[in-house]
Amino acid sequence: MGLREIENLSGSGVLTTRLDAVLRWGRRNSLWPLPYGTACCAIEFMAVVASPFDLSRFGAEVVRFSPRQSDLLIVSGTIVHKQAVILRRIYAQMAEPKWVIAMGACASAGAFYDNYCTLQGIDHVIPVDIYIPGCPPRPEAVLHAVTELQKRIDAGVPPGSQRTEGSV
Amino acid sequence: MSPPSLDRFRSRLAGTIREEPNPFGDAVFRAEPSDLRDVLRSLRDEHGFDLLLDVTAVDHLELPDSKPRFDVVYILRPSVGSERVRVQCRPPDEDLSLETVSDLWKAANWAEREVYDQYGVRFRNHPNLKRILNHKDFVGHPLRKDYDIKKQQWLSEPDDLMDEMRKLRGGAEGEESESVLLNIGPSHPAMHGALRALVDLEGETVRHTVPEIGYLHRGFEKSAEKGTYTHVIPFTDRLNYCSSVMNNVGYCRTIEKMLGIEPTPRAQTIRVVLLELGRIMDHLVSVAANLVDVGALTNYWYLFNERERIYDVIEALCGARLTHCYVRIGGLAHDLHAGFEEGVEGILRELPKALADVERLVARNRIFLDRVVGVGAITAEEAISHGFTGPCLRACGVPNDLRKDEPYYGYDGYDWNVIVGTRGDTYDRIWVRMEEMRESMRIVAQAMKKMPGGPVDVDDKRVSLPPKTEVYGNIEALMNHFMIIMEGIKPPAGECYGSIEAANGELGFFVVSDGTGKPYKVKVRPPCFYVFSAFPRLTEGGMIQDLIATLGSLNIIAGELDR
Numbered sequence: 001m002g003l004r005e006i007e008n009l010s011g012s013g014v015l016t017t018r019l020d021a022v023l024r025w026g027r028r029n030s031l032w033p034l035p036y037g038t039a040c041c042a043i044e045f046m047a048v049v050a051s052p053f054d055l056s057r058f059g060a061e062v063v064r065f066s067p068r069q070s071d072l073l074i075v076s077g078t079i080v081h082k083q084a085v086i087l088r089r090i091y092a093q094m095a096e097p098k099w100v101i102a103m104g105a106c107a108s109a110g111a112f113y114d115n116y117c118t119l120q121g122i123d124h125v126i127p128v129d130i131y132i133p134g135c136p137p138r139p140e141a142v143l144h145a146v147t148e149l150q151k152r153i154d155a156g157v158p159p160g161s162q163r164t165e166g167s168v
Numbered sequence: 169m170s171p172p173s174l175d176r177f178r179s180r181l182a183g184t185i186r187e188e189p190n191p192f193g194d195a196v197f198r199a200e201p202s203d204l205r206d207v208l209r210s211l212r213d214e215h216g217f218d219l220l221l222d223v224t225a226v227d228h229l230e231l232p233d234s235k236p237r238f239d240v241v242y243i244l245r246p247s248v249g250s251e252r253v254r255v256q257c258r259p260p261d262e263d264l265s266l267e268t269v270s271d272l273w274k275a276a277n278w279a280e281r282e283v284y285d286q287y288g289v290r291f292r293n294h295p296n297l298k299r300i301l302n303h304k305d306f307v308g309h310p311l312r313k314d315y316d317i318k319k320q321q322w323l324s325e326p327d328d329l330m331d332e333m334r335k336l337r338g339g340a341e342g343e344e345s346e347s348v349l350l351n352i353g354p355s356h357p358a359m360h361g362a363l364r365a366l367v368d369l370e371g372e373t374v375r376h377t378v379p380e381i382g383y384l385h386r387g388f389e390k391s392a393e394k395g396t397y398t399h400v401i402p403f404t405d406r407l408n409y410c411s412s413v414m415n416n417v418g419y420c421r422t423i424e425k426m427l428g429i430e431p432t433p434r435a436q437t438i439r440v441v442l443l444e445l446g447r448i449m450d451h452l453v454s455v456a457a458n459l460v461d462v463g464a465l466t467n468y469w470y471l472f473n474e475r476e477r478i479y480d481v482i483e484a485l486c487g488a489r490l491t492h493c494y495v496r497i498g499g500l501a502h503d504l505h506a507g508f509e510e511g512v513e514g515i516l517r518e519l520p521k522a523l524a525d526v527e528r529l530v531a532r533n534r535i536f537l538d539r540v541v542g543v544g545a546i547t548a549e550e551a552i553s554h555g556f557t558g559p560c561l562r563a564c565g566v567p568n569d570l571r572k573d574e575p576y577y578g579y580d581g582y583d584w585n586v587i588v589g590t591r592g593d594t595y596d597r598i599w600v601r602m603e604e605m606r607e608s609m610r611i612v613a614q615a616m617k618k619m620p621g622g623p624v625d626v627d628d629k630r631v632s633l634p635p636k637t638e639v640y641g642n643i644e645a646l647m648n649h650f651m652i653i654m655e656g657i658k659p660p661a662g663e664c665y666g667s668i669e670a671a672n673g674e675l676g677f678f679v680v681s682d683g684t685g686k687p688y689k690v691k692v693r694p695p696c697f698y699v700f701s702a703f704p705r706l707t708e709g710g711m712i713q714d715l716i717a718t719l720g721s722l723n724i725i726a727g728e729l730d731r
Contacts, residue, residue, distance in 0.1 A: 036355060038362045038384055039727055040409035043453065044490055047479075050472035065357040081323050082303040083354065083362070083383045090355050106386075112402070115317050115387035116310045117302065136490055 020156070027071070027097070028153040031060040031146065034070035036090065038077030041104040041136040045076045053139040058146050067093035072149070073126075076136075078106035079119045091126040097159050101145050102128045105135045127160030174253060177215045188256070192426055192664040196254045204257045205267050208242060212272060217244040217253055218552055219568075220269075222693040223279035225287040226663070226680055229313040231688070236261045238289050241678065242269075243665055243693070247552045247566055250574030252665065265290040275555030278701040286311040286389075296332060301385040301730055303327070310390055311689075317390050329366045329378045336376040337368060346370055350712070354383045358461050358716045362726035365703065365715070372712050377704040381697075384726035392690040396656030397423055397497060400690060405491040407675075407692060408728040410453045411446035413482075414670045415728075416495035419690075421576070422666030422677040423497045426659035429628060433620040435499045436577040440615045441512065442482075442494070443577075443668070444608040448519070449478050450671030450723070451559075451601040458598055458720030459530065462539045467526045474515070474522045481511035497657055498632050499625030512616055516609055523605060537595070544706040544718030545593035554705070555698030558673025559600045560722060564592030570669035582614045594714075597721040631657050656685025665693075672696050672723055694728045 033055075035045050048055050055061045064070040067090045079087055091100070102122050105111035108131040110120035122128060129152065130145045174195050178187065185207060188196040199207045211217040221243040228234045236258040245252045259266045268291040270276040280291040281300040288309035291297060299306060303323040308315055333349070347370045353359030362383040368376040388407065392400045404415040417439050424431065431439070456471040479489045484505055486494040494501050530536040546556075548564040561568050569586045571579040587603040589596030625632040629648055638645035661683035667676035676693030699722050706722075707715045 037360075038354075039386075040406055040490055042360075043409055046453075046472065047476065047489075050476070051469050052473065052476045065355070067355075077362075078384060078386045080382075080384060080386055081321065082326075082385065085323050085326050086354055086383075113386045113391065115391050116315070116319050116321070117385050117387045118320075120320075138489065 024153055024156060028150045029059040030062075031058075031072045031099075031149070032062045032064050032070040033060055033072040033074045034065060034067055034090070034094070035063050036073055036075045036077075036087065038075075038079065038083060039106065041076035041107070044136040044139060045074065045103065045142065048139045048142045053143065055143065055146065058143065058150070060146055067091070068095060070094060071098050073098065073100045074103055074142075075100065075107040075122050076103040078111070078113055079122050079125075080117045081119055082117070084119045084122075084125050087122065088125045099129045099149055099153075099159050100126060101130045101132065101142075101149065103132045103142060103145070104137055105133060108133065111135060129159060174215070174251060177211065177253075191660060191662050194252055194254055194665055196256060196663075199255050199257045201257055201259055201266055204255070205269060205272070207255055208244075208269055209272055211244055211253065211255070216246045216249070217251075219245050219247045219557070220273040220275045220279070220555055221245055221252075221557075221667075221674065221676060222678065222691070223276060223283055224678060224691045225283050225289055225311075226689055227287060227311065227313045231682060238264065238287060240266060240283065240289060241663075243676070243678065247561070247568055248573065250570070254663075254665065259289055263290075264288065265292050267292050268294040270294055273555065274550070274553045274705075275698050275701065278697065279555075285309070288312065296335075298331075299382075301382040303382065310387070315390075317387070317394060327380065329380055332378045333366055333368060333376065336378065347375055352715075358719060360457075360719075360724065360726060362730065363700070363719070363724060365707075367707075367712065367715065369712060374707050374710055374712055374715060377707045377715070379700065379703045381700065382730055385730040386727075388692065388731040389690055392687055394686070396685050397659070397687055398656060400687065401495070401497075402491070402493050405493050406727050407694070407731065408450065408670065408672065408696075408725045409490060410725055411450035411671045412490065412492045413442045413494055414446040414450075414668065415675065416492065417443055418666070418668040418670060418675045419677050420495050420497045421668060422664060422679055423657070423659055425666045426662070426664045426679065426681060427497075427628075427630060427657070429498055429626055429631065431499055431577075432623055432626055434503075434622045435624045435626075437615050437619050438500060438504060438624065439495065440577050440579070440582075441612050441619075442492075444612045444615070445478055445482070445512075445515070447608045447671045448515075448605050449475055451605050454671075454720075454723035455526070455598055455601050458594075458717070458723075459526075459536075461720040462536060462717050464530055464533075464536060467529060470522045470525050474519050477515055477518060481508065481515060484508070484511065496625070496631075498628060499623075503624050509616060512612060516613055519605070519609060523602060527602070539713070539717050540594040540598065540721070542591065543594045543710065543714045544721065545591050546702060546706055547592060550705065551592060551702070554702040556673070556702070557695050557698070558669070558671070559604065560597055560699050561673065562587060563589035563596035563600045565590055570667065570674060576668065579611075582611045584610050594717050594721040601723075658683060658685050667693065670695060672699070672725065672728070675728075692728070692731055694731065696722065696724045696729050700724050700729060 102108045132145045186198045190196045226239045242255045285299040304327045350367050353364035364380040366378045404419045405412040407415045452471045452475045456468045459467040483489050486492045548566050551564045567586045584607045587600050634645040639649045659681045663680045665678045667674050673695030678691040680689040682688040
């Protein structure tokens with residue numbers, strides 16, 4: 001990416017690049033997550049933002065609970081049918097472009113809650129960009145997911161392109 | 169009032185009520201539907217059983233005595249004391265209803281709603297008999313034996329809760345008053361992701377609160393009926409996920425009670441160490457989140473660092489940071505690792521510093537004190553009526569603690585105190601937890617010092633896997649291993665209630681066995697379900713910002729609340 005050359009500016013003070021590259025650079029480095037924490041994974045998400053792991057090292061520490069101010073939805077926890085309606089509404093309220101991380105086995109696939117009340121993966125109701133395995137995933141796995149997402153944003157992969165057609 | 173006594177109750181009601189034999193030692197009385205209220209009232213008013221622990225039902229469809237089909241179970245205990253009594257009553261199959269006891273105990277309000285939701289037993293004259301865990305469009309009753317576990321039902325629109333709010337507002341309907349409705353949650357930073365409350369505000373004063381739960385009802389009790397008794401252990405990890413190991417112990421202890429097994433001295437002491445570390449971990453999250461909710465963010469970093477320190481020790485022990493799954497029926501997954509002792513020493517050395525740091529920041533902080541002192545207060549009588557146990561009840565001045573009332577695992581051999589508050593407000597609830605962490609540290613230090621040697625698993629072929637060298641070496645051990653894995657552990661048929669003092673209060677398991685390797689029913693008595701049922705009482709009349717501070721101090725963990 002052209003902006004890397006910024007370090008080697010030779011005194012001219014001028015840098016040429018493409019507009020979309022600048023936008024991607026900005027988006028990649030300032031993800032504002034909405035922690036949609038419902039269950040056990042939310043406790044591990046708390047560990048991700050606490051000092052030992054510190055999500056802010058990757059520019060994504062400004063957690064926002066208003067969907068209108070955030071562009072990364074981190075669904076951490078089991079989503080049951082009663083909650084799924086709310087999740088869909090929250091996702092719809094976020095401004096484009098927006099990304100979704102399904103943190104943990106429940107959000108990804110329902111996990112061992114294969115029963116009458118649990119949604120078998122949030123991709124039945126909203127598109128997902130990154131799935132994190134684990135029950136719950138370790139904080140390092142969440143950091144890995146965020147950096148992977150940054151790579152995709154850099155590469156210009158459109159959000160939600162991993163959409164699975166759900167049963168709704 | 170004279171101390172709680174079942175003997176007096178037995179002699180008084182001889183002839184009118186039948187006592188059922190119970191192999192597991194609990195007193196069980198069978199009441200006729202017409203006598204039920206009188207029996208329960210008599211137990212409460214004349215015999216000291218003032219705490220309604222839980223109400224649930226058993227669907228006898230697949231048991232030999234399937235007529236009448238449902239058996240409703242009321243579990244009672246005195247607010248201080250260990251004796252427990254169960255009153256069971258079978259509603260007639262034709263109308264499937266019983267008289268409510270929600271006017272006798274406020275705790276019965278939600279408990280009966282849950283029985284209605286899950287089993288379809290109705291309660292006459294209940295003030296608000298609607299679904300509580302499942303959504304409003306749900307058809308059928310999932311814990312009935314003939315409801316297919318995989319039959320999912322979608323919800324199209326969330327409940328607007330206006331039916332309940334209209335009842336509370338009365339006739340005014342907001343026309344003349346200045347009141348405003350505000351929906352908080354479930355996606356709200358202070359509502360912990362899975363709680364919701366609709367509040368009616370006049371200015372900033374809360375007039376009415378309608379809480380809604382069930383946003384994390386993930387079917388623990390139905391799922392538990394599908395595997396063996398051992399398969400349930402990882403599910404219990406995810407009840408109160410802030411202190412997984414306590415749920416493990418609570419469940420395994422109940423099954424051990426059914427089997428008549430007492431863990432080895434070493435296993436008991438290791439369990440005590442882990443229970444107290446679990447309590448510390450739980451209180452750390454609770455206090456940290458509560459302080460964040462009132463704006464004291466720095467404490468979160470201090471306290472979470474200590475939690476990480478405990479994570480490191482527990483992870484080295486069992487491989488998991490959060491969901492430990494370390495306890496087994498009859499013992500533990502394996503013995504302690506080398507280095508556990510040093511790890512615990514590190515925790516005991518560093519934690520007091522963090523607690524002192526937090527105290528320095530908030531104990532004399534005017535802003536903090538103004539936010540919490542006198543906020544969300546409740547009297548002991550009301551708290552007992554609502555079914556409070558644990559730190560929230562102790563904050564009201566009631567020394568209710570199973571570790572003292574019914575000492576298990578040698579808790580009576582340690583030198584420690586039950587911490588109680590005086591006012592039952594948010595400040596007391598936070599401070600009871602802060603001091604309890606210090607008491608837990610004392611217990612951990614003493615337990616580590618006296619740690620006995622010996623095996624961690626009981627020598628009992630019914631529950632303990634034989635060593636691998638035996639399994640590969642002789643046919644008897646191989647068969648034994650095969651039977652425990654494939655058919656599972658088989659407690660004798662019957663119904664049993666067992667409980668421990670978990671971080672949030674009395675965590676009970678009501679288990680029904682039909683003699684096979686799979687549980688017929690596992691019902692959790694979740695402490696925070698009953699604490700949260702008092703949320704309207706705690707918040708109405710206060711300010712909207714007090715609602716947030718109060719909620720944090722209750723430590724409602726959704727996994728345990730909704731199961």
